[in-house]
Every structure is written in structure tokens, then in C-alpha cells.
Amino acid sequence: MRVAWAILRKDAAVEMRSREIVYTTVFFAASCVLVFAFALVREGRAMPDAAAAILWIAVAFSGTLGLGRTFERERYTDTLRALMLAPSDRPAVYVGKLLGMLVLLAIVEAALLPLIALFFAAPITASPLWLAALLAAGTLGFASVGTLFAAMLVRARSRDVLLPVLLYPITIPVIIAGVRGTAAILQPVPDEAMARFWAALLVFFDVVFVTLSLWTFEPLMTEQ
Amino acid sequence: MALDFDRVVAEEVSRSFGRRRALSRVSMVCEAGRIVGLLGPNGAGKSTLLAVLSTLLPPSSGRVRYGSHEARTGGPAVRARIGLLGHDLYLYPDLTARENLAFFARLYGLPDAGSRVAEALRTAGLESRGDDVVSGFSRGMRQRLALERALLHGPRLLLLDEPFTGLDEASGAALVARLRGLKSDGAIVVLATHDLDLAERVLDEALVLGDGRVRATAPSGGQARERYREALRATAPSGGSAS
Structure with a gap:
């Protein structure tokens, strides 16, 4: 964890100085919510389950933006090679970058939830623990695959195009489970049994995705 | 993590990128307390060889031994003893x-x-x-x-790719002094450069590469320039050499 922690601290220091990624991802996510609110809310009433869907769409889109920018910084002076030379197991580099993405997406979600509550009249405080659990599990599933792909594509010329093309099909189960689980607790009467089912499914995806990512990171990142 | 070695041996190392062969059966021995130069024109395979020696790039065939270890078996412990200054500087500008x-x-x-x-x-x-x-x-x-x-x-093994780039005369001289100090401390230094004037002052031996092959070896810095020119002539296109 020493290497992972060092990478997280370094990414935080770079971001604190530039604030480039946090501002752009939060602004992009907020813009998404705003556009969908204008499209889907009529006379103060949104379509059923729209709030949950828009929340997860905004997380996925802004997360993709953040993933691209985070690894662009490692590409600029080829510092990813220096990280791969560190005297630790190479998946530690993956864990460090994943932790950074989780912190970034947590900030994005903290900014999104009040907007979702405001524009879609979503009862986000009805089951706060279930909402937090679903967001945490879904974010981990999305970011675990996204971090792996973003690292893998860092030297690819068309990485900006390839990242969403590869990422979205594989993370569709996570997005669906996140939307269904969140929709269950944002109903006028929260359905916690349903939320528990989708949260359990998300935890299953997390275990599979994180395990596969840790297992494949080193061979995928070894220059061929 | 307390792994150490006093020699690095490349045995018949080849490296291909698709159909292009960047290194072809390169063998070399680098001993502790010696500075080995990699000389050659652009595209000769110097940076590829440094990447292979740094463990970042696995060879397509052949092997590199760090003492009695290989990169595959030594893993993090071998990497802990390697320092690399690449053409990109691996620094965070922010x-x-x-x-x-x-x-x-x-x-x-x-x-x-x-x-x-x-x-x-x-x-x-x-x-x-x-x-x-x-x-x-x-x-x-x-x-x-x-x-x-x-x-x-x-690090025990220091790999330098064009380390004199951008240095003024005083900084270049300071680097030469630093390399001599590292040599006397028992480091293994492998240095790729085009700067023959500076290289001749520090190299103990030089490998001249051309088209991914070892074209010549020069046992001391004084002969490096001559061998380098010979290798350039040998790898030059036939039209150029005929004129």
C-alpha cells in the first residue's frame, strides 16, 4: 500500500495545484443533470426513475472524462514508466490510480446529489445509508474497470475514442444495477429489499472486476 | 529486497516491434565500477536496449541477467537497484x-x-x-x-539516455565528475549518447550499434570516435557510400 498511497498523495498534490480535473468533471456532471432536467422535467414532475438514471449517466460520463485526464498527466512526460519501475508489485500502481479516481468520483457525486434532489425532487435523504452503499459499490465497479482501461490505452493514439467504446459495454451491468438500486430507494416509499438485492449484485461485480483488474494489470501494462 | 549484483549480462538479446527488429542478438557484459557507452546513429537500437536493461521491455528472445537473477524472477528487488534517466525525464511539471x-x-x-x-x-x-x-x-x-x-x-545499475542533452558546459563537466564518482562507488553505468567529446572523457568501453546490431566494440573511450565512424560508414545506404 506504500506505493498506492504515494501515488494518491502525488495525484492529490497535482490536482490541488491545478484543480483542472475536479472543476471540469464536476462542471460536466452538473451540465449533464441540467440538460436532462430541462428535457425530462415538466411542471415540476419528472419521469419515474429519471433521477436515478440521470445520476448514474452523469457519474459515468464525468468519470470517463476524469479517467482520460488523470492518465494524460502520466503520459505527458512518460511518468507511467517511472511508476512501473518502482520496486513494488505493479498492481500497486493500479491501486493508487484507482483510489484517486474513487476520491474524484466521490467529490462529483457529492456535488450531484443536491442537484438531483433539487431538479428531480428526489428524496435523497429517505435512505441515506442505502444510497451511499449503492453509490460506493457502483463507483468502485465503474472505476476499477475504467482505471485498468485508461492505463492500458495511455500510449494508444486514439485513446480518447477507445476508452468509452471499451468501457461502457463492460460496465453496463454496473450502471444498470446502480440505476435499478437507486431507483428503488428514490421512490416515494423506498424499497429497501430491492436496493439490497442490487447492492449485493454490485458487490459481486466489484469483487470480479477488481480481482480481474489486479490480475491483468501487470501483463497488460508490460510493453509488448 | 536486499538483492545486489556486480554485473549485468545481456545474452543474445533480440527485440522486435511487429515485423521491425529493433535489436538483433545483442550481447554485452557490464561490470561494477565501469561506464559502458552505447553509440550509434538515430534508430540504432540504443534506447530499446536501455529499456530492455531497465526491465521495462521484455526481450523477444535472449535474456538479461542481473548477477544471478533475471528481471522475471527478481521483480521488484531487481527494479529497486536500477535507476533510469530516459529521453523523457519522468518528472511531474505541476x-x-x-x-x-x-x-x-x-x-x-x-x-x-x-x-x-x-x-x-x-x-x-x-x-x-x-x-x-x-x-x-x-x-x-x-x-x-x-x-x-x-x-x-x-541504484547499482544506472541507465542514461542522452544525459548531456540541454546541459551547458559547466553542467556537462559536473555530470562527467558525477559519473566518475559513481564509477568509483561501484555503480554500473550504461550511457547512450551522441556526444562523443563528453563520452570519450568518461567511457571505459563502448558498443557501437547500427540497425539493432553490435557493429563494433571499443575497449576505451579514445577509440570510440573512430569505431563510431566506421560503424556509420558500414550502415550507411549504399548510394551514400558510393559518392
């Missing part, structure tokens, strides 16, 4: 010089990181600029900082 060095000190789990970083800044001549962001540095200042970054963990 961080200060001190923050860059402190990050790499943490990455390598170095004790007394603060004093090592201060010492590295002093050696690089950047004490007064330690808290400035690297993006505001000249190429020469970044090059000096990157060299200290590569040396921070006291």
Missing part, C-alpha cells in the same frame, strides 16, 4: 522540484527522505529553486533534477 523528489523517495520507501531530497537538490544545484514548479525550469535544470531523481535510491 509539482515543485522538492515534491517530485519526495514523491520518488516515497515510491522507493527511502528512509530519511527529507535529508536525501535536500542533498539531491544541493547536488543538482537547485537548492534555491527547490520550491518552484518544474514546468518553469529550463531543459538543463530539468535534466539535472531528473538525474538526481534517478540516483535518489542509490
Whole structure:
């Protein structure tokens, strides 16, 4: 964890100085919510389950933006090679970058939830623990695959195009489970049994995705 | 993690990228306390060989041994003894010089990181600029900082790709003195360069590469220039040599 922690601290220091990624991802996510609110809310009433869907769409889109920018910084002076030379197991580099993405997406979600509550009249405080659990599990599933792909594509010329093309099909189960689980607790009467089912499914995806990512990171990142 | 070695041996190392062969059956022995130069024209395979020696690039065939270990079996313990200064400098432009060095000190789990970083800044001549962001540095200042970054963990094997790039005369002379110091401390230094004037002052032996092959070896720096020219003539297109 020493290497992972060092990478997280370094990414935080770079971001604190530039604030480039946090501002752009939060602004992009907020813009998404705003556009969908204008499209889907009529006379103060949104379509059923729209709030949950828009929340997860905004997380996925802004997360993709953040993933691209985070690894662009490692590409600029080829510092990813220096990280791969560190005297630790190479998946530690993956864990460090994943932790950074989780912190970034947590900030994005903290900014999104009040907007979702405001524009879609979503009862986000009805089951706060279930909402937090679903967001945490879904974010981990999305970011675990996204971090792996973003690292893998860092030297690819068309990485900006390839990242969403590869990422979205594989993370569709996570997005669906996140939307269904969140929709269950944002109903006028929260359905916690349903939320528990989708949260359990998300935890299953997390275990599979994180395990596969840790297992494949080193061979995928070894220059061929 | 206490792995050490006193020689690095490349045995029949080849490396291909698709159908293009960047290295072809390159063999070399690098002993502790010696500076080995890799000379050759652009595209000769110098940087590829350095990447293979650094463990970043696995050879397509052949092997590299670090003492009795190979990169595959030694893993992190071998990497802990390697320092690499690449053509890209592996520095974060948004961080200060001190923050860059402190990050790499943490990455390598170095004790007394603060004093090592201060010492590295002093050696690089950047004490007064330690808290400035690297993006505001000249190429020469970044090059000096990157060299200290590569040396921070006291590597046994130091791999340098064009280390004299961007250095003024005083900085170049300081680098030569630094390399001599590392040599006397028992480091294995492999240096790829086009700067034959500076290289001749520090090299113990040189390998002249051309088209991914070892074209010649020069046992001492004094013969490197002649061998280099011979190799250039040998690898030049036939039209050019006929004129």
C-alpha cells in the first residue's frame, strides 16, 4: 500500500495545484443533470426513475472524462514508466490510480446529489445509508474497470475514442444495477429489499472486476 | 529486497516491434565500477536496449541477467537497484522540484527522505529553486533534477539516455565528475549518447550499434570516435557510400 498511497498523495498534490480535473468533471456532471432536467422535467414532475438514471449517466460520463485526464498527466512526460519501475508489485500502481479516481468520483457525486434532489425532487435523504452503499459499490465497479482501461490505452493514439467504446459495454451491468438500486430507494416509499438485492449484485461485480483488474494489470501494462 | 549484483549480462538479446527488429542478438557484459557507452546513429537500437536493461521491455528472445537473477524472477528487488534517466525525464511539471523528489523517495520507501531530497537538490544545484514548479525550469535544470531523481535510491545499475542533452558546459563537466564518482562507488553505468567529446572523457568501453546490431566494440573511450565512424560508414545506404 506504500506505493498506492504515494501515488494518491502525488495525484492529490497535482490536482490541488491545478484543480483542472475536479472543476471540469464536476462542471460536466452538473451540465449533464441540467440538460436532462430541462428535457425530462415538466411542471415540476419528472419521469419515474429519471433521477436515478440521470445520476448514474452523469457519474459515468464525468468519470470517463476524469479517467482520460488523470492518465494524460502520466503520459505527458512518460511518468507511467517511472511508476512501473518502482520496486513494488505493479498492481500497486493500479491501486493508487484507482483510489484517486474513487476520491474524484466521490467529490462529483457529492456535488450531484443536491442537484438531483433539487431538479428531480428526489428524496435523497429517505435512505441515506442505502444510497451511499449503492453509490460506493457502483463507483468502485465503474472505476476499477475504467482505471485498468485508461492505463492500458495511455500510449494508444486514439485513446480518447477507445476508452468509452471499451468501457461502457463492460460496465453496463454496473450502471444498470446502480440505476435499478437507486431507483428503488428514490421512490416515494423506498424499497429497501430491492436496493439490497442490487447492492449485493454490485458487490459481486466489484469483487470480479477488481480481482480481474489486479490480475491483468501487470501483463497488460508490460510493453509488448 | 536486499538483492545486489556486480554485473549485468545481456545474452543474445533480440527485440522486435511487429515485423521491425529493433535489436538483433545483442550481447554485452557490464561490470561494477565501469561506464559502458552505447553509440550509434538515430534508430540504432540504443534506447530499446536501455529499456530492455531497465526491465521495462521484455526481450523477444535472449535474456538479461542481473548477477544471478533475471528481471522475471527478481521483480521488484531487481527494479529497486536500477535507476533510469530516459529521453523523457519522468518528472511531474505541476509539482515543485522538492515534491517530485519526495514523491520518488516515497515510491522507493527511502528512509530519511527529507535529508536525501535536500542533498539531491544541493547536488543538482537547485537548492534555491527547490520550491518552484518544474514546468518553469529550463531543459538543463530539468535534466539535472531528473538525474538526481534517478540516483535518489542509490541504484547499482544506472541507465542514461542522452544525459548531456540541454546541459551547458559547466553542467556537462559536473555530470562527467558525477559519473566518475559513481564509477568509483561501484555503480554500473550504461550511457547512450551522441556526444562523443563528453563520452570519450568518461567511457571505459563502448558498443557501437547500427540497425539493432553490435557493429563494433571499443575497449576505451579514445577509440570510440573512430569505431563510431566506421560503424556509420558500414550502415550507411549504399548510394551514400558510393559518392
